[in-house]
Amino acid sequence: MFIRNCLTPVSELVLIRPNETIRAALQKMSKHLSLPCIDDEEQFLGIVSKRSIFEAFETFYKAENGSYERFLDQPIGTCVLRDVPKLSLDHHFEDTIEIITKIPFVPIVQGEQFLGIVKRSNVQNALAVAFAxxxxxxxxxxxxxxxxxxxxxxxxxxxxxxxxxxxxxxxxxxxxxxxxxxxxxxxxxxxxxxxxxxxxxxxxxxxxxx
The missing domain is CATH 3.30.70.260 (ACT domain)
Incomplete structure (x- = not known):
């Protein structure tokens, strides 16, 4: 199986931009635990998760004794997990397995251009087929x-x-x-x-x- 065969393309994804407010990002995440974050040039920046938002709020509160309402008006860019492993269409599908145990989806890029993701369910289904x-x-x-x-x-x-x-x-x-x-x-x-x-x-x- 090739990565391109199980790619969810960027056109089908809910995306977050780093200059959005945390409030707006949370509204987008009402049905998602995590979402990809890209810049205006469609380059992948990282992952925003509800956990990363919570950890950012802890830091914000300790540093500034800030209220939750003030926190919600901060840019979501402060909550992006940026050190995220990525793959390209040239990688083998099995390269996704180690990554998907650590993060909720595998970002797929071509150079710096964000193409889409491989979901955890894609990997699970492929393993189910491999193990019959x-x-x-x-x-x-x-x-x-x-x-x-x-x-x-x-x-x-x-x-x-x-x-x-x-x-x-x-x-x-x-x-x-x-x-x-x-x-x-x-x-x-x-x-x-x-x-x-x-x-x-x-x-x-x-x-x-x-």
Missing amino acids: KNVESDRLLLGVPEVEGAFERMFNATHRLGVSVVTCVPFDAGEPLNRRVLLKVRKSSKLNTLVEDLERAGFLVIQVNG
């Missing part, structure tokens, strides 16, 4: 000490038995058998035979349908 979450299947968690040749042995086993692979996702586990493979196959009466064949092929079958 909504496909009826048998689930096998495998351990293997090395990757070289592992997939060939695994697919040879499924092919010999005529078992259809739904998805196959490798990942590290940080243990002696430090490579894990999540294998999902179509429901089959040959599941037990597949488990035996995989064990003979050098896999540790950690879990079946767990």
Whole structure:
């Protein structure tokens, strides 16, 4: 999957400008927890969130003993989270995963030009597809000490038995058998035979349908 395939373009977004008042920004955020902030040249400046507004109010109150009403008339630019990681259309979709665990959406830019965002729901849906979450299947968690040749042995086993692979996702586990493979196959009466064949092929079958 490419980033452009799951991009919500800037034309479909509610945007905040740094010279707007905090009051006006909060009105825009009535249905949003956070929004992108861009300047008059359509360049991405950062993210405004309800949390960043609250933290800015704490600072404002301590520094000036200011009232909430005075705070609301301040420019929203003081509440922008500016140190925000960004991606471009040239990045791989999987590059969004680490970022989306830290901020509510991934800003996509071309140079300095703001193109849009990848939403958390886009990443969740893509992972659901990759892990075949909504496909009826048998689930096998495998351990293997090395990757070289592992997939060939695994697919040879499924092919010999005529078992259809739904998805196959490798990942590290940080243990002696430090490579894990999540294998999902179509429901089959040959599941037990597949488990035996995989064990003979050098896999540790950690879990079946767990």
